[in-house]
Structure formats: C-alpha cells, structure tokens
Amino acid sequence: MIDHAIAALADYGVRTGLIEPADRVWAVNRLLEVMGLSDYQEPAEPVREMALEDILRELLDDAAARGVIEDNITSRDLFDTKLMGVLTPRPSQVQARFHSLYAESPWMATEWYYRFSQDTDYIRRYRIAKDVKWVTPTAYGDLDITINLSKPEKDPRAIAAAKAAPQSGYPKCQLCRENEGYAGRMNHPARQNHRIIPVTIDGRDWFLQYSPYVYYNEHCIVFNSCHTPMKIERATFRKLLDFVKLFPHYFVGSNADLPIVGGSILSHDHFQGGHYTFAMEKAPVERAVRFPGFEDVEAHVRDPSTERA
Ligand SMILES: [Zn+2]
Structure with missing residues (x-):
C-alpha cells in the first residue's frame, strides 16, 4: 500500500517536471531512505493520479504509525518537506532555468518560478x-x-x-x-x-x-x-x-x-x-510632488478618501 504512495510521489515529480523520467528509480530509492524503508515493489498497474496533499498524508500517517516521526503538526511539516526535498532540483539548476527564461522575458521567468515554488510544496x-x-x-x-x-x-x-x-x-x-x-x-x-x-x-x-x-x-x-x-x-x-x-x-x-x-x-x-494591483495604486492622486532638476520624475501622494469630496 505504501509503495503506491511512494510511486505516486515519484510520478508527481515527473509530471510537474521537478525530476526527469531518468531520475525516477533514483527518486524512489531516496524516498525509501527518508521513509526508513528498504523494501519496495513497483505497483503492477499505473498508479492513479492523486493530489499531493493526499499522497503526503499517506506517507506521513505511515511514518508516524511506524514511529519514524512523532505524530504532531510540526514533526509532520518537517518530514513532508524532507520528502519534497528529494524531488527538488539543486539551486544551480533552478537558477540556470530561471536565467534562461529571464533572457526571453522576466514575466516568463517569474511565472515559472512561482509555479515551481508551489510544485515543490514550499508554497502549500x-x-x-x-x-x-x-x-x-x-x-x-x-x-x-x-x-x-x-x-x-x-x-x-x-x-x-x-x-x-x-x-x-x-x-x-x-x-x-x-x-x-x-x-x-x-x-x-x-x-x-x-x-x-x-x-x-x-x-x-x-x-x-x-x-x-x-x-x-x-x-x-x-x-x-x-x-x-x-x-x-x-x-x-x-x-x-x-x-x-x-x-x-x-x-x-x-x-x-x-x-x-x-x-x-x-x-x-x-x-x-x-x-x-493594490487599492493604493488605483486610489486618486491627492497631490503631485515635483523635484526641481528632475522634471521627468513624477511622484504622487494618493488618498482614497479624496474620492468622497
Ligand atoms: Zn536573516
């Protein structure tokens, strides 16, 4: 049963691009190590796609039941992050990907990095x-x-x-x-x-x-x-x-x-x-500020309450 959850987490890594298909066996072995397991049977049928939260819950419940971790929220948060760390590429790889996307457009780079930060479960x-x-x-x-x-x-x-x-x-x-x-x-x-x-x-x-x-x-x-x-x-x-x-x-x-x-x-x-875009950015300008010698610079004091007048 727990083999299903381990296979599902490795598959999640491949599906989200955190690891490559070539990394899958290695990733399964690293996950077994973190789980404190030495035996594994690759599921015969392809594992059904599961939500990350459900996969991690199964692994956490199993680790807690076997005494690998204490069963409290802090221990569980530390442990599922350790599991996700197995699937997370090295900093140099992440930076290289970000920089190559940034060369195309800063927008593409941040879009990718934001999704990546969620896929790794850093943002839960x-x-x-x-x-x-x-x-x-x-x-x-x-x-x-x-x-x-x-x-x-x-x-x-x-x-x-x-x-x-x-x-x-x-x-x-x-x-x-x-x-x-x-x-x-x-x-x-x-x-x-x-x-x-x-x-x-x-x-x-x-x-x-x-x-x-x-x-x-x-x-x-x-x-x-x-x-x-x-x-x-x-x-x-x-x-x-x-x-x-x-x-x-x-x-x-x-x-x-x-x-x-x-x-x-x-x-x-x-x-x-x-x-x-926050409300402050959309608020009416109460007062414009000018800086002598820097005529091309515009600064505003914004006050939403002036709209009431
Ligand atoms: Zn500091």
Missing part, C-alpha cells in the same frame, strides 16, 4: 486555499481584505522582542539565505524544498523568493544576502527602483522599520512585492 497550495479573500467597496474606495488562515499572525510584542534579541542560532532568521535546503527543527521551518534566485540590488547581492504564505498573487520577498536590520533611508528608494527595473511587471514596497505597523522580520533587510 492546499493551505493557501483556506484563506478568505475579497474586495469590498467602502467610503474610502475599494479595499482588499484577506483573512489569513494558513499562518497565524505574530504578536507585535513578539516582533519587537525578536528585534531586540541577540543574534543567535543558524540560520540567523527565517529570511537568511542559509535557509535554502535547511532541514529545520521544532522552532524553525524545514526548507529542503526551498530555492532562491540571486539578484543585484543597489550594487549588492540580494535574493528573490516567494512568501510561503502568499497573501496575494505572486507575493514575493526580495532580501539582502546579509543578515542586516531593516532601515528606511535614502538607499531604500534606489533598492526599490532597482527591483522594478529587473521585474517591470511586479510592484515592490516596503514595510516601515517599526514593529507595530506590519513588518514581521525587522532584523533582516527585505521588501515585499508581487504581481498584484
């Missing part, structure tokens, strides 16, 4: 599907509302405490590049299925990744290769503009470097972007 599609989203008209204009049910929000006091706490551990935080391929632990998520894309921002090495919790379409994070605190300053504008030059079909924005107003990881310099 079946959890994101539980989020509730809608647009509602208000006196201030249309508002986007999202109720995030796939990840609990952090307490602002916990965020402030984390910023003040001394740097320790490995990786230093959940945004650090050292998360790529990391096995995780009870208080840090597993990332064997996580791959990041190098980009140059303000002349420095940065990386692009998607948020595992996608609050809106193609919710991406662009982050510094160094674990350095967030700071809103003159260079912030150069960094933001460098990003939209690389990905003109994306927007990018920054949380404030203050704990109460949204940023959840202030110890690591990063921005958030994506393929989405």
Whole structure:
C-alpha cells in the first residue's frame, strides 16, 4: 500500500517536471531512505493520479504509525518537506532555468518560478486555499481584505522582542539565505524544498523568493544576502527602483522599520512585492510632488478618501 504512495510521489515529480523520467528509480530509492524503508515493489498497474496533499498524508500517517516521526503538526511539516526535498532540483539548476527564461522575458521567468515554488510544496497550495479573500467597496474606495488562515499572525510584542534579541542560532532568521535546503527543527521551518534566485540590488547581492504564505498573487520577498536590520533611508528608494527595473511587471514596497505597523522580520533587510494591483495604486492622486532638476520624475501622494469630496 505504501509503495503506491511512494510511486505516486515519484510520478508527481515527473509530471510537474521537478525530476526527469531518468531520475525516477533514483527518486524512489531516496524516498525509501527518508521513509526508513528498504523494501519496495513497483505497483503492477499505473498508479492513479492523486493530489499531493493526499499522497503526503499517506506517507506521513505511515511514518508516524511506524514511529519514524512523532505524530504532531510540526514533526509532520518537517518530514513532508524532507520528502519534497528529494524531488527538488539543486539551486544551480533552478537558477540556470530561471536565467534562461529571464533572457526571453522576466514575466516568463517569474511565472515559472512561482509555479515551481508551489510544485515543490514550499508554497502549500492546499493551505493557501483556506484563506478568505475579497474586495469590498467602502467610503474610502475599494479595499482588499484577506483573512489569513494558513499562518497565524505574530504578536507585535513578539516582533519587537525578536528585534531586540541577540543574534543567535543558524540560520540567523527565517529570511537568511542559509535557509535554502535547511532541514529545520521544532522552532524553525524545514526548507529542503526551498530555492532562491540571486539578484543585484543597489550594487549588492540580494535574493528573490516567494512568501510561503502568499497573501496575494505572486507575493514575493526580495532580501539582502546579509543578515542586516531593516532601515528606511535614502538607499531604500534606489533598492526599490532597482527591483522594478529587473521585474517591470511586479510592484515592490516596503514595510516601515517599526514593529507595530506590519513588518514581521525587522532584523533582516527585505521588501515585499508581487504581481498584484493594490487599492493604493488605483486610489486618486491627492497631490503631485515635483523635484526641481528632475522634471521627468513624477511622484504622487494618493488618498482614497479624496474620492468622497
Ligand atoms: Zn536573516
């Protein structure tokens, strides 16, 4: 029975292009190793196509029943990520694919990378599907509302405490590049299925990744290769503009470097972007700002409430 689930997961890898048909026997053997199994019988009949969530549940139930893992949500999340890590190509392969698509168009590159980040289960599609989203008209204009049910929000006091706490551990935080391929632990998520894309921002090495919790379409994070605190300053504008030059079909924005107003990881310099048009972008211009000497630059202060007048 469990052989069916292993075959189904290997087939999922081939079907989604994570592995090639030539990798299938190798992948089955690697999955057996992670499952702590040494025997296998390839199913005689082709295995029926199953949803990834169902395949992983079967494998997790089996591993828990045999005592390979403890039966709790954290252990299960660590373990199914280890399984998916078997199917995930190496960083150099992922970067090469991204760059060859980028040479054709940045749009094609991000489209592929977003699908890839879901196929590897780094973005857990079946959890994101539980989020509730809608647009509602208000006196201030249309508002986007999202109720995030796939990840609990952090307490602002916990965020402030984390910023003040001394740097320790490995990786230093959940945004650090050292998360790529990391096995995780009870208080840090597993990332064997996580791959990041190098980009140059303000002349420095940065990386692009998607948020595992996608609050809106193609919710991406662009982050510094160094674990350095967030700071809103003159260079912030150069960094933001460098990003939209690389990905003109994306927007990018920054949380404030203050704990109460949204940023959840202030110890690591990063921005958030994506393929989405927010209400703010559609809001009427309240005031245009001009910069003497830079007449070709337009800046706007937008205020949805001016529509009421
Ligand atoms: Zn960090």
